[in-house]
Amino acid sequence: MFTLEIAGKAVAITNADEDQAQELFTSEEFKDDLKAFTSDGEPLWDGKAPLKVRRASEDEADAFDDAMEDDEEDLDEEDDDDEGGIDVMFLVLVDDVDDDQDDA
Structure with missing residues (x-):
């Protein structure tokens, strides 16, 4: 597993x-x-700070595994065909995102 750091802070x-x-x-x-x-009302990235991809720490990997296990328990059995995909989890609390944004 790999972690994205922004300005020394693990973000994802x-x-x-x-x-x-x-x-x-x-x-x-x-x-x-x-x-x-x-x-907390601040962008996760200012567009300038370096992005660093590094091997995830044991604590980060454990948090990821725990979250994925909890998520899998919430899925219906018919959704189990999504195995093998890449998952991403934010390690910071992300403010609510408007899911109704238009891409056009």
Whole structure:
């Protein structure tokens, strides 16, 4: 597992391999999300601070595994065909995001 750090703060974790994590966390789409998402009213990323992808700590990996186990318990059995995908979890509290945003 790999963690995204912004200005020394662990922000997100993924179960992707190193190359996939690097590609995901540094993609323009994910960087746009980091600038749009807020925590305590502040953007997760200012667009300037360096983004660092590193191996996840044991505590971060445990938190990820716990969250994924809880999430799996909430899924219906028919949704179990999603195995093998890449998951991302934020390690900071993200303010509510308007799911009704238009991309057009």
